[in-house]
Amino acid sequence: MRLSMDLELQDIPGQLLLALQPLKEIKGNIISVVHHRDRKTPRGTIPVRFIVEMDRSKLERVKSELQANGIVVVRAGEERFIEEVTVLLVGHVLDSDLGDTVNQIDSTGFAEVMDLSLVMPGIDEPSSAYLRIRATGKEEILKSLAILRAVGAQKKLLVIEPIEAEAI
Amino acid sequence: MREVKISLVGYGVVGHGVVEVVGRKRKLMRDLGLDLKIVSITDHTGTVISPDGIAPEKVIGEKTLQNVKNSDASSKDIIRSVNSDLVVEVTPTNIVHGQPGLGHMEEALSCGKHVVTSNKGPLVVAYSRLKKLADEKGVMLKFEATVGGTMPLISLIERTLVGNKILGVRGVFNGTCNYILTRMAEEKYPYSFALNEAQELGYAEADPTYDVEGVDTAGKVVILANSVFNMDVKYSDVQVRGITEITPEALILAHKRGYAIKLIGEVPALTVKPMLVPLGSPLAVGSTLNAAAIYTDLSETITVTGLGAGRIETASAILSDIVSIYRTKQIDAIF
Ligand SMILES: NC(=O)c1ccc[n+]([C@@H]2O[C@H](COP(=O)([O-])OP(=O)(O)OC[C@H]3O[C@@H](n4cnc5c(N)ncnc54)[C@H](OP(=O)(O)O)[C@@H]3O)[C@@H](O)[C@H]2O)c1
Numbered sequence: 001m002r003l004s005m006d007l008e009l010q011d012i013p014g015q016l017l018l019a020l021q022p023l024k025e026i027k028g029n030i031i032s033v034v035h036h037r038d039r040k041t042p043r044g045t046i047p048v049r050f051i052v053e054m055d056r057s058k059l060e061r062v063k064s065e066l067q068a069n070g071i072v073v074v075r076a077g078e079e080r081f082i083e084e085v086t087v088l089l090v091g092h093v094l095d096s097d098l099g100d101t102v103n104q105i106d107s108t109g110f111a112e113v114m115d116l117s118l119v120m121p122g123i124d125e126p127s128s129a130y131l132r133i134r135a136t137g138k139e140e141i142l143k144s145l146a147i148l149r150a151v152g153a154q155k156k157l158l159v160i161e162p163i164e165a166e167a168i
Numbered sequence: 169m170r171e172v173k174i175s176l177v178g179y180g181v182v183g184h185g186v187v188e189v190v191g192r193k194r195k196l197m198r199d200l201g202l203d204l205k206i207v208s209i210t211d212h213t214g215t216v217i218s219p220d221g222i223a224p225e226k227v228i229g230e231k232t233l234q235n236v237k238n239s240d241a242s243s244k245d246i247i248r249s250v251n252s253d254l255v256v257e258v259t260p261t262n263i264v265h266g267q268p269g270l271g272h273m274e275e276a277l278s279c280g281k282h283v284v285t286s287n288k289g290p291l292v293v294a295y296s297r298l299k300k301l302a303d304e305k306g307v308m309l310k311f312e313a314t315v316g317g318t319m320p321l322i323s324l325i326e327r328t329l330v331g332n333k334i335l336g337v338r339g340v341f342n343g344t345c346n347y348i349l350t351r352m353a354e355e356k357y358p359y360s361f362a363l364n365e366a367q368e369l370g371y372a373e374a375d376p377t378y379d380v381e382g383v384d385t386a387g388k389v390v391i392l393a394n395s396v397f398n399m400d401v402k403y404s405d406v407q408v409r410g411i412t413e414i415t416p417e418a419l420i421l422a423h424k425r426g427y428a429i430k431l432i433g434e435v436p437a438l439t440v441k442p443m444l445v446p447l448g449s450p451l452a453v454g455s456t457l458n459a460a461a462i463y464t465d466l467s468e469t470i471t472v473t474g475l476g477a478g479r480i481e482t483a484s485a486i487l488s489d490i491v492s493i494y495r496t497k498q499i500d501a502i503f
Contacts, residue, residue: 086425086427086444087444088418088421088422088427088429088444090413090414090415090418091413117421119417119418119420119421121415121417125415126413126415127417128415128417128418128421129421130421130422130424130425158409158413158414158442160418160422160429160441160442160443160444161443161444162427162443162444162445162446163338163432163443163444163445163446163449163451164446
């Protein structure tokens with residue numbers, strides 16, 4: 001499960017390692033670490049956001065170890081991807097490199113394809129793919145749709161978007 | 169009793185409907201204070217003129233006016249010379265040059281006659297010019313039947329929702345496309361099969377391009393953009409994608425996840441494209457129905473649905489427009 005953690009570290013050397021330690025112990029897979037040096041808090045601490053692939057049941061243990069190390073846990077556990085959208089692709093979805101199409105979303109860092117199903121009626125006939133995409137926010141959902149639209153135009157795919165995605 | 173002399177131009181499906189509806193509602197109209205008289209009917213073959221009103225039974229059984237006409241004057245001459253207050257223009261739509269309807273409407277408005285129409289062509293091509301002409305001449309140009317047929321949309325926005333800021337309109341504006349997509353989803357028919365069925369039932373033309381490629385919907389998007397949103401746009405400003413690429417598999421896939429696929433026209437976005445519509449949404453209408461969601465600042469979203477075409481249904485929208493012209497006049501008189 002992909003979780004995010006917002007921490008506050010003391011502005012002294014060695015803090016980041018200290019924060020990573022509990023995650024290493026539970027064999028969490030650290031996806032990204034964003035260090036906000038420029039956004040120092042009034043308390044003089046530095047905000048850091050971790051995105052970790054880990055077992056949710058171990059979250060409490062990680063939190064208490066972090067706190068024991070003197071690290072402030074502002075927020076932890078909430079999934080990073082909070083918005084979702086459904087899109088349908090129709091055309092030569094597979095032949096036009098579906099892997100690449102998915103990767104164009106996944107490589108953004110702000111969105112990923114979380115569910116995909118493909119129906120292929122026959123060779124040379126257009127296939128259809130259902131994609132469920134999640135992203136870090138509304139804005140990112142719209143950006144993902146724009147990417148798909150561009151990919152669709154380039155690969156001659158019909159991109160069918162949901163009406164609720166773009167509020168008027 | 170206010171006498172309203174009407175010249176009907178175009179005597180096809182809708183023209184016949186207008187004659188029938190005006191005949192059938194004669195008493196109701198008189199109760200409202202309106203004595204509607206169709207004083208001339210024109211088609212390709214000629215014109216019937218009768219200053220006291222044409223009896224419906226005299227013409228309703230005639231497919232064309234060939235056997236009953238009493239004038240061979242040109243349609244524009246008729247519009248100008250026949251003593252009438254209002255012209256109902258129901259000739260075929262052409263969204264490239266707008267003719268013959270555009271010439272008919274310009275003639276009528278220039279002569280100070282109100283125009284009520286179901287013909288999209290002239291409005292797509294020259295809305296602002298026609299509107300300006302109508303304003304200069306102090307007459308009205310009404311076109312409810314051009315968008316969504318009998319479904320009240322323009323009058324709903326202009327009258328009932330007055331005071332609201334209209335943020336956008338999104339809808340299913342083509343009954344032919346909606347029928348095809350509905351049947352493909354229900355019966356898992358391939359596109360060509362559903363199209364054939366629609367043609368056999370008379371829901372689609374022999375040449376369905378105009379409907380299935382989204383051209384008709386785009387025309388309606390242009391009319392809404394220009395009339396409701398004062399946008400002054402052309403057909404070429406609309407991004408159009410039709411329904412011909414939709415497969416039954418795509419519809420099934422969508423349905424499994426709780427969506428229908430509908431051809432959606434959207435203003436002010438100026439797009440026409442197939443979109444996923446949640447099955448529970450009021451826009452997810454089936455068969456040949458049309459539907460429109462109006463997004464407003466005060467009333468939030470208002471959705472209407474109804475038949476987008478049909479002889480009597482379209483004539484009904486025309487009748488409402490006729491009545492509204494004289495009702496508006498009455499309100500004006502108060503001030
Ligand atoms: N049918 C619907 O349900 C529906 C719904 C909404 C809007 N509309 C619109 O309403 C309009 C009429 O539709 P419709 O279904 O009634 O079409 P239609 O059956 O093709 O009728 C068109 C009529 O116009 C006549 N006409 C053609 N050129 C003319 C000219 N230069 N001068 C005088 N008359 C002329 C035709 O005469 P000939 O037959 O002699 O050629 C025919 O009587 C179209 O613009 C259509 O897009 C239709």
